[in-house]
Amino acid sequence: MHAMVLHEGTAKLRYEDVAPPTCGPEQVRIAIEACGVCRTDLHIVDAELKDPVLPLIPGHEIVGRIVQVGRDVDGLAVGQRVGVPWLGRTCGHCYYCEAGRENLCDAPGFTGYTLNGGYAEECVADAGYVFAISGDADPVGLAPLLCAGLIGYRSYTMAGDAQRLGFYGFGAAAHILAQIAVWQGREVCAFTKPGDNAGQDFARATGAIWAAGSNEAPDTALDAAIIFAPLGALVPTALKAVRKGGRVVCAGIHMSDIPSFPYADLWHERQIMSVANLTRQDGEAFFPLAEKAGVQTHTTLYALKDANRALDDLRKGHLNGAAVLVP
Ligand SMILES: [Zn+2]
Numbered sequence: 026m027h028a029m030v031l032h033e034g035t036a037k038l039r040y041e042d043v044a045p046p047t048c049g050p051e052q053v054r055i056a057i058e059a060c061g062v063c064r065t066d067l068h069i070v071d072a073e074l075k076d077p078v079l080p081l082i083p084g085h086e087i088v089g090r091i092v093q094v095g096r097d098v099d100g101l102a103v104g105q106r107v108g109v110p111w112l113g114r115t116c117g118h119c120y121y122c123e124a125g126r127e128n129l130c131d132a133p134g135f136t137g138y139t140l141n142g143g144y145a146e147e148c149v150a151d152a153g154y155v156f157a158i159s160g161d162a163d164p165v166g167l168a169p170l171l172c173a174g175l176i177g178y179r180s181y182t183m184a185g186d187a188q189r190l191g192f193y194g195f196g197a198a199a200h201i202l203a204q205i206a207v208w209q210g211r212e213v214c215a216f217t218k219p220g221d222n223a224g225q226d227f228a229r230a231t232g233a234i235w236a237a238g239s240n241e242a243p244d245t246a247l248d249a250a251i252i253f254a255p256l257g258a259l260v261p262t263a264l265k266a267v268r269k270g271g272r273v274v275c276a277g278i279h280m281s282d283i284p285s286f287p288y289a290d291l292w293h294e295r296q297i298m299s300v301a302n303l304t305r306q307d308g309e310a311f312f313p314l315a316e317k318a319g320v321q322t323h324t325t326l327y328a329l330k331d332a333n334r335a336l337d338d339l340r341k342g343h344l345n346g347a348a349v350l351v352p
């Protein structure tokens with residue numbers, strides 16, 4: 026099969042003909058219909074995330090059809106559509122797994138990072154970690170829900186019942202969560218790169234009541250802010266924009282350093298927290314909610330062999346919405 030492969034010491038993926046993956050007894054083998062391109066893929070290719078298993082097939086926003094079911098798997102069938110997320114495996118017995126916090130597992134497997142992912146024609150996945158998803162929707166539209174949507178949703182729940190929410194960085198995740206927030210009757214303020222007028226127009230078209238550069242302050246204090254952009258400098262900026270008792274949620278898996286800031290900006294019980302990975306319960310809550318809210322993803326399509334171009338466009342901030350690869 027064809028796949029895009031990351032090798033030791035290279036910053037580009039190579040389009041290769043590789044052996045199809047073998048389906049283990051507790052796995053399913055999947056013919057991939059679409060795979061989203063997430064910013065985390067960029068952090069892996071750019072070596073900002075350490076120790077990927079090389080050679081590696083990246084990609085953790087996979088939508089496809091099952092073509093083979095391992096002999097110990099129950100409840101999944103050939104032909105069924107499934108989604109494969111970032112959390113590919115957990116140990117099931119560490120402190121965190123036993124406490125219902127499998128997103129923090131001490132010995133996890135991550136799709137497209139420590140396990141091969143979806144920049145390919147086929148993949149295998151542990152059957153217990155795939156989500157059964159809508160069989161008739163457009164697979165390209167569904168792919169960004171698998172990480173931008175899912176981990177974005179976890180960040181969104183961490184923002185609590187905030188009525189007025191700020192999203193710093195209005196990319197794939199924010200454009201999905203903005204639709205859910207609006208559907209729930211909340212207000213979204215979008216902060217883009219200063220001067221990114223197209224991004225601000227896109228945010229307004231997606232339901233934001235206010236959109237401006239991240240160097241601007243909102244006219245009313247925010248109840249909570251979620252930082253989707255990988256810029257640590259946005260943490261003190263967002264803290265200044267939230268009201269007393271407000272919370273700043275850092276949604277990214279990787280972020281540049283946070284500059285020092287006056288304690289007065291944190292004072293009055295403001296909080297900063299990070300969100301790591303996802304649990305399967307997040308998926309069980311999120312996918313039905315996204316369907317009820319009628320979430321429509323905005324996507325740019327790339328052929329599998331053009332994955333490097335998709336990553337480049339994401340790096341340069343040239344995309345509104347999400348990039349998706351189709352094998
Ligand atoms: Zn564990």
Ligand SMILES: [Zn+2]
Pocket residue numbers: 063064065066085111172173
């Ligand atoms: Zn991701």
